[in-house]
């Protein structure tokens with residue numbers, strides 16, 4: 461069995477009452493069946509005390525307003541204080557840690573919705589932040605399509621190689637991963653269409669050959685690019701400009717027309733508008749989105765917005781890794797979900813659009829704060845967004861649905877919002 465986790469995973473420690481935004485308010489906490497039974501079996505005053513604060517019909521802790529009924533005025537948990545940590549439900553014990561199982565592979569992660577976890581994920585210039593541990597135990601979890609999992613792992617590895625290339629802007633890296641996934645996705649859908657029986661047969665061979673070709677070419681181009689960068693340092697580049705980038709055909713930003721730029725601006729504004737319509741998890745979500753629209757779009761024509769954006773991007777140049785980590789976080793968390801729905805392009809779009817929205821939130825904050833974006837503000841943008849989108853099933857489903865079906869989120873359109 462293989463365990464994979466981010467290198468910072470074990471550094472997490474809850475700061476409880478020092479937390480700037482407790483996770484014990486704002487949403488319903490679902491209690492697992494085993495803990496529900498424990499609460500039902502508790503006797504005496506302790507049992508009455510606990511049961512009084514549990515909604516057994518819904519299987520959640522009761523709430524006073526937005527706050528968990530166990531959360532006291534000092535933002536500490538009375539259930540832990542009075543009954544001990546072992547009486548917490550699974551959700552509370554684990555949060556912000558979560559695990560995804562893919563057959564013999566288990567991936568652990570921290571959720572960016574927790575401010576401390578967001579700091580560990582984002583505020584660190586290091587690269588390559590995943591580590592693996594393999595042991596001999598067999599996973600008893602659900603069986604998965606091993607062939608498809610291997611392909612997805614290979615594609616994800618390539619995506620991480622692209623996002624790690626700091627010689628390019630984060631927008632360029634986002635474009636490249638979108639275009640790579642655009643090429644791979646049709647083959648994955650072909651494989652899905654074969655149906656369970658034919659997937660096991662020789663029918664799938666041709667699809668895997670085509671996938672191998674695409675991935676080999678991408679891999680080859682990435683190594684050539686790395687080589688050419690080394691050579692470039694010595695002033696003797698061996699590759700032509702055309703060859704360096706030949707697995708993707710991109711129009712460079714200087715070739716982009718005015719019309720493209722305005723379309724990108726308009727689309728970005730419409731994306732934010734869509735997020736304004738989500739179910740509220742954070743009380744101040746509509747206000748935050750409203751401020752972005754007013755500060756960035758209503759007060760600026762496309763040309764002014766573009767120049768502000770380029771000023772913001774320059775100001776954040778030395779901290780561009782923060783967006784790389786946000787992007788990688790979404791890729792790491794969601795990409796392998798494609799094993800179940802075959803929709804890897806949707807997952808990459810989710811990662812790119814999420815990174816873009818968090819960046820717009822940061823840009824609005826930067827503008828409000830005399831053109832300074834402090835790390836704590838960046839983290840707040842990230843964890844608020846994560847709570848809003850990742851911790852509401854309705855919001856997540858709605859978001860995934862529009863990313864897949866809405867023409868505004870076609871790859872080409874998302875690309876037009878990059879490097880405006």
Ligand code: SF4
Nearest residue numbers: 474475476479483574
């Ligand atoms: S959000 Fe994170 S740091 Fe804050 S109380 Fe919850 S687990 Fe602790």
